[in-house]
Amino acid sequence: MSADDFIVTPWHVEGDIDYDKLIKKFGTEKISSELLDKIKNITNEDHFMLRRGIFFSHREMNRIIEDHQKGKGFFLYTGRGPSGHTHIGHLVPWVFAKWLQEKFDVNLYFQLTDDEKFYSKTNLTLEETNKFAYENALDFIALGFNPEKTKIIINTKNIQTLYPIAAQVAKKINFSNTKATFGFTNETNIGMIFYTSLQSAPCFIEDKPVLIPLGVDQDPHFRLTRDIAQKIGKQKPALIHNIMIPALTGPGGKMSASEEKGTIYTTDSPDVVKKKINKFAFSGGQPDIEQHRKLGGNPDIDVSYQYLRIFFEPNDEKLKKIYDDYKSGKLLSGELKSILIEKINEFLKTHQEKREKAKQQIEQFLLQNK
Amino acid sequence: MSADDFIVTPWHVEGDIDYDKLIKKFGTEKISSELLDKIKNITNEDHFMLRRGIFFSHREMNRIIEDHQKGKGFFLYTGRGPSGHTHIGHLVPWVFAKWLQEKFDVNLYFQLTDDEKFYSKTNLTLEETNKFAYENALDFIALGFNPEKTKIIINTKNIQTLYPIAAQVAKKINFSNTKATFGFTNETNIGMIFYTSLQSAPCFIEDKPVLIPLGVDQDPHFRLTRDIAQKIGKQKPALIHNIMIPALTGPGGKMSASEEKGTIYTTDSPDVVKKKINKFAFSGGQPDIEQHRKLGGNPDIDVSYQYLRIFFEPNDEKLKKIYDDYKSGKLLSGELKSILIEKINEFLKTHQEKREKAKQQIEQFLLQNK
Incomplete structure (x- = not known):
């Protein structure tokens, strides 16, 4: 890996990330000053995470803003893979999601992917990831969300709701797609291969457009979702990405x-x-x-x-x-x-x-x- | 395809099946006259489907019989892929399962895999396969099962129960395994790839050994289950296989x-x-x-x-x-x-x-x- 090389996938972040290069690599859009002004005009606030480029990139955030201005609704969706206790870096998109929710007065879904962490971590049992899901949920709730407009999805608990939606997604994604998007191999377990459709599912939980504030490492999942959305008669999810929070021990990976x-x-x-x-x-x-x-x-x-x-x-x-x-x-x-x-x-x-x-x-x- | 060639997979049966060759190919055991006698001694009946070789092959049926004789329990599991209305050929394993249930006085689970048929049939919606699941369930019930000891599983309806079990299975199966077992390719959709773990799940729904009477075309799913059972601390499912019921129009495929x-x-x-x-x-x-x-x-x-x-x-x-x-x-x-x-x-x-x-x-x- 040369000095300016880096890896960003949902399960592995390594190296010194060049975010301009990442925008090109992922095919997202940099948040422009025009977009920042639009958001500021609507929200009457200049959020420091936007101003400082902590949220730096997006996909179709413009459409969400335009639809909102036309009086059309949308909802928010973000989440967390419960592989352990919550660390302070996780709070970044949650706090920002809360701000968006308050400013736009919309519903928010928060997905805890206990199944994903079970599939991806050799040493974790489903009981353990499920336990961490509940622990992480406490941190989310502690940020002060309104329970009337905010629902927590725990994958193994809410599979009854998610699976019929995920099935529609899964039928349109093949193994090649997951190889190209995530670098999966013949040795990848079939839970992991299927899993992306469960991360897609909340995008279609309401019959409205969705905006997803999230760490940029999670973008590949929704690239797949965006590719197939129209095939299942749905709108593509819009995204707004935050940078990776550095580990205490320094750059070269996310916390x-x-x-x-x-x-x-x-x-x-x-x-x-x-x-x-x-x-x-x-x-x-x-x-x-x-x-x-x-x-x-x-x-x-x-x-x-x-x-x-x-x-x-x-x-x-x-x-x-x-x-x-x-x-x-x-x-x-x-x-x-x-x-x-x-x-x-x-x-x-x-x-x-x-x-x-x-x-x-x-x-x-x-x-x-x- | 030469004259004695044939294909038997869960989704495609073609050619004139040589069942002795199939036993070798699949690595199952022919039902021996000793095994027939054992079953006859326990059940006090000489079931015509056994006598005539309609059920012709098995995996570890001996173990189930021995365990039964030692007073250890087991349960039965069979199912159906609801791609349409029930045809008379489907009734073969159901009727035989009912006989086993009565003779051994055990629980029976009947799985209707509406998700599988949605994944495998381009032209079917999930609503359609789910509707056929309920239609097929009527035929099953009509055979006179005891509701105290018999439960029908409809995958999309019971995913809450199945998924945590399926996840344990899925973590132990990789894409290579499904390629080797089912002939999947890079173009296979990820629903299909994951699906086998959901057909495995009922094997572990009770903490007892399971015996599965089923069409031999379904054996590959349980070959995978048997391969991974011990990795998740469970006993291998035992199977007893019936021949494919010929189509009205003649041999060369199942009905x-x-x-x-x-x-x-x-x-x-x-x-x-x-x-x-x-x-x-x-x-x-x-x-x-x-x-x-x-x-x-x-x-x-x-x-x-x-x-x-x-x-x-x-x-x-x-x-x-x-x-x-x-x-x-x-x-x-x-x-x-x-x-x-x-x-x-x-x-x-x-x-x-x-x-x-x-x-x-x-x-x-x-x-x-x-």
Whole structure:
């Protein structure tokens, strides 16, 4: 793999991702300033994740906006593969989905793909992925969604609802398509091969267009869905993609729930957060304080700074000050880490309280099979 | 395809099947006279379908018998792909399953694979195959099963129950396995590829060994199941296979529900039965009466005779007389057809009454998802 090579698939992200190249490779569209203005005009808000390019790419977001302006409805759909506890990187599309839901006043479906993680992880049982699905659901609910307009789909629990839709999709996708899209081989298990049709299914759960905010690594599933949508008499799903959240240990992969040290979980205690960041967070600083003061740090590769940019410091002025101070050498790596630790622990304190309350709310959120 | 070539897969049967060769090809065991005796000793009956080799092959039927003799339980499972109305050939394994159920006093699951037929038939919608599933269920119920011990599984209706089991199976089967077993290609749709795990699922619906009476064309599915059973901590399913029921128009394929003229449906009126048999039933007779009287007919290739042997004339003496009379030329082809027409119409008169009553019983039989 050469320096500018990278891999982005739903099950494997590796290398230093060049997002402009990825847009070309995947055939998506960069979010233009015109599109940003349109969204701003409708929502009366300039969301920092859009402004900062955390959401950077889309497919037919324009159509959704135009339809909305004509008074046509749509719904939102996003999800998560429950291979472990929720980490803070997962919250990015969920928080953004919540914002879209509130601004556009639409329904949202959140899919927990316990079957997928069972198929793709040799060491996980279906009981385990199902247990993580419920754990992850608590984090989702803790973000404050409205249960009237928000339903959680757990694949093994809601297969009765999903399967007849998935079957329509599955009949139109062949093994070649999945080879070309996901790089499947003859050794891929038949659960994995079929699975993409279950990730497609919620796109057609309401008879309306759908907009999917999601990590760009999940785009291949919906490329297939878009290819076959018209064959089953449906509209193509529209997508809006966020960048991959770097692992604590630095660029070269997305934050993975399976790798303990590279990951801050929503269930981590303040002490654990502090230790993980101080010990593992990849730093853009210089080897010693003297050099750092002289040469300054590099915020663009510093994971602590990136976490502030992506999630924990929505205020542009404050963020800019941190950027400039770190770059100039005024702010030391340890100090930058302290800022992030405080932000995360502040967030997690409230989040963990809400997460505890979510245990009483979960039933309201679970989709009921007809 | 040379004269002794034939194809037997779950979706395609063609050619003149040599069952001894098929046993070798599939790696099953011929039902031995020892096994027949064992079954006779337990059941106190010499079932004509066993005696005549309509059920001719098995996998581990011995183990089921031995376990039974040790007081260990088992359950039965069979099914049908609802691509159309039930034809009389379908009833063979169902009637035999009923006999086994009564003799061994065990539970029976009957699976209607509406999803499979949707995946495999380009022209059928899921609504259509589901409608045929309910139609076929009526024929099954009409045979007089005990609803306390008999449950009907309709795949799209019971996917909530089947999917978690199927997922365990699917994780252990890869695309290569399905290529080798079913001849799937890169163009096979992903519903079909996954489907075999759903046909496996009922094997593990109870925590007991299973015995599956079924048409030998369905054996490949359970060959896969048997290959992976121990990997998921389960016992291999045991099987007992019936021969393919010839189409009305003669050997060279099984009776297919999709081909109108080669098929007698359980819903056919007496007139239609008469017309179909007189017009289409492949005859082993001579071109004219004079030659027939002189040379005699060939009952071994005569479809009317075969239907009597396989299903409609359980009495050996009566059957032998028909055989001898036809062979000697004493019985004409038209007379043989008349015997069959009368037998079928007599059967269908009662069957259609019971089928009508089954509409009131169906709810008792449908498996309820937990």
